[in-house]
């Protein structure tokens with residue numbers, strides 16, 4: 001049977017009915033509903049000639065053996081956030097199912113093809129995203145912190161993992177899964193408004209943004225709101241307010257998708273009758289190019305010094321978290337573009353703001369690419385998440401073309 005993208009849409013609806021309700025999807029990792037989804041996935045591939053294996057980190061692998069052990073991987077995650085959407089992660093997996101079925105029906109492929117359903121991409125229950133893929137990539141370096149994590153009910157992460165047959169101490173042994181990986185492909189909904197605004201169904205993802213997150217503390221002097229003349233104030237909020245506006249210009253000047261967000265400011269004493277003494281500001285900056293990201297950070301720091309001098313307050317920076325930009329493979333970007341042009345006529349290259357499992361696999365040195373399908377209204381992580389069925393079908397067809405070209409490339413010695 002040839003590729004049947006409509007079957008993917010029907011199966012996504014079936015999964016939605018099985019694991020969701022009027023509040024959205026409930027496939028939170030390490031829960032019964034998530035296991036039900038995994039068992040359902042297993043049934044979908046029964047009889048397709050693939051071998052199933054769950055690795056030490058809980059990742060679910062389906063392997064279609066080829067003439068060579070070198071493998072083309074297709075990845076996704078069937079877990080969702082609570083009250084999540086029907087497509088985030090599940091589309092990737094079910095499109096992969098359809099592609100694997102198509103390849104299996106044509107006989108043994110020249111290279112091995114593997115579909116992976118990553119465990120706990122979302123980190124919804126314990127706050128740690130990309131669990132399974134970071135274990136497989138070997139970049140999981142926070143096992144001591146993971147041991148301390150608890151969910152809302154006080155259940156510890158290691159206990160929750162054990163309930164699903166995963167031992168935290170052994171999770172990194174999942175690394176061997178990537179030993180034979182020659183290339184990695186992932187389809188995902190965009191989760192943003194760019195493709196919709198361009199009226200395009202599909203886009204090639206260049207890589208994932210580098211992120212710089214800082215806490216900026218402004219210190220002035222609390223003083224009476226009635227008795228302190230304007231010229232004599234040392235208002236910590238004034239510095240934070242100037243910076244909150246300045247970062248918009250910094251992002252605009254930098255361009256190429258740059259984004260800067262002042263996500264919150266907490267003021268003390270925080271009462272209506274006092275000038276603000278301390279303002280704690282949160283800043284998130286993202287860019288696809290490391291140099292531009294570093295420059296945005298420099299510009300924000302310089303501006304903060306200037307505003308501190310103007311307002312006669314002190315300013316202090318503290319890094320909360322950062323990650324470098326991860327760029328996808330040039331050859332695979334080309335294949336992805338060809339596949340999209342073939343099925344949709346027009347393509348567009350765009351960066352990804354959110355991180356994905358693909359970023360972990362790319363970090364491990366496996367040539368990687370992602371393709372995005374348009375998200376309606378740019379929404380995800382909500383039951384309102386949606387994509388037109390005809391666009392979902394195009395996405396399945398594009399992933400199939402991309403996989404076919406990648407198999408030929410890897411069979412000819414390309415990839416890792």
Ligand SMILES: [Zn+2]
Nearest residue numbers: 088089121188
């Ligand atoms: Zn996702």
